Amino acid sequence: MFWKRKSKAVAQSRSSFAIPDGQRVYAIGDIHGRDDLFAELIQRIRADAAARPVGHLTLILLGDLVDRGPQSAEVVERAIGLHHEFTDVRLLIGNHEECFLAALTGDVRRLRYFMRIGGEATVQSYWNSDVNLSEASFEEVAEILPGLVPASHVQFLGAGEDVIEIGDYVFVHAGIRPGVPLEKQELSDLRWIRDDFLDDDRDHGVMVIHGHTIRENVDERPNRIGIDTGAYDSGILTAIVLESGTRRYLDTAD
Ligand SMILES: [Mn+2]
Known part of the structure; x- marks a missing residue:
């Protein structure tokens, strides 16, 4: 009878994995x-x-706050401020944080690598110097940059975690090395792994939530869920929401 706008249903799926x-x-x-x-x-x-x-709310950032997009410094600042609103905020260190922190040691080679994988945008976002960035040599940037990044940012990123376990879920930046116990995982896998993890369909005993590898949509598999929807390019940033045995998603689409 009346035209009625279809309300956006909250898609919620039940699974055998749960949080308390x-x-x-x-x-x-x-x-x-x-x-x-x-x-x-x-x-x-x-x-x-x-x-x-809800009784207890945990907010997890899966890592790669910086690089590629134009506002890395602002993202880190916002992340630092989240604890004023959310009591339990946890950060995982991504491969881009790893390279950023390495570039801040003044090592020219590491700075060069960092800038090659998207760090140039991060440097730009922190660059507040009389030296023109576009004319600066890698040596100059390596020397100047550490003085432009607030100590609070370095401390916040450096204090990030590598693995977070809650109930039947494990949160990591990139993935895990299949078949290796969690406590024996290597940082290089947790922060960088791709196909050896993504293509492996064995039961990990837990559900792994990860970012790192971009997919157009949430990548829901029986043993892992990838939620990196390529925000810097797609404009869609995604969050997974877990409660008891259910999961759903929030994103910045429409
Ligand atoms: Mn990434």
Whole structure:
């Protein structure tokens, strides 16, 4: 009779993996310098949390806050401030944080590599110097950059974790080496692994939530869920929401 706008249903799937009752986890994928999307997704999480009060809320950043997008410094600043609003904020160190921190040691070779994989945008976002960045040599950037990045940012990123376990879920930046116990995983795998993890369909005993590898849509498999939807380029930043045995997603689309 009346035209009725179809309300956006909250797709929620039940699974055999669960987190303890009374808790909710929001885990956010690779942000890569898109503070606009980060702010938007936090707003959606804020609204979601207000509409559905819960005993304990954990907010996890899956890593790769910096590089590629234009606002890396702003993203890190926003991430640091989240604890004012959310009591339990946890950060995983991504491969891009690893390279950023390495570049801040003044090592020219590491700076060069960092800038090659997307760090140039990060350097730009922190660059507040009389020296013109486009005319600066790698040696000059390696020397100047450490003085331009606030100590609070270095400390925050450096204090990130490598593995987070909650209930039947494990959160890592890139993935895990299949068949290797969690406590024996190598940092290079946790932060960098791709096909050896992505193509492996064995049961890990836990559900692995990861970022790092871009897919157009959430990549839901029986043993892992990838939520890096390529925000810096696609404009879609995704969060997975876990509660008891259910999971759903929030993103910055439409
Ligand atoms: Mn990434």
